[in-house]
Amino acid sequence: MDLNDLLHRHQVALMRAASAATNEARESHDGTARCYETKIETVRSILGASGRMVAA
Structure with a gap:
C-alpha cells in the first residue's frame, strides 16, 4: 500500500x-x-518526510 492509498x-x-x-x-x-495515521507516519519516516499528522 503506497502513501497515497x-x-x-x-x-x-x-x-x-x-x-x-x-x-x-x-x-x-x-x-x-x-x-492509518500510524501507518502513514511510518511510511513518511521511511521516505524521510518531515512533520506529523495534525488533527483538524
Missing part, C-alpha cells in the same frame, strides 16, 4: 466517523483512522 483510506475513515449513525460505529471508524 493510506492517505485516501485515512480520509474515508474520518468521513465515515463523522457521519456514523451510532457511537460504536464512530469509535470504530476513529480507531481505523488512527491505525
Whole structure:
C-alpha cells in the first residue's frame, strides 16, 4: 500500500466517523483512522518526510 492509498483510506475513515449513525460505529471508524495515521507516519519516516499528522 503506497502513501497515497493510506492517505485516501485515512480520509474515508474520518468521513465515515463523522457521519456514523451510532457511537460504536464512530469509535470504530476513529480507531481505523488512527491505525492509518500510524501507518502513514511510518511510511513518511521511511521516505524521510518531515512533520506529523495534525488533527483538524
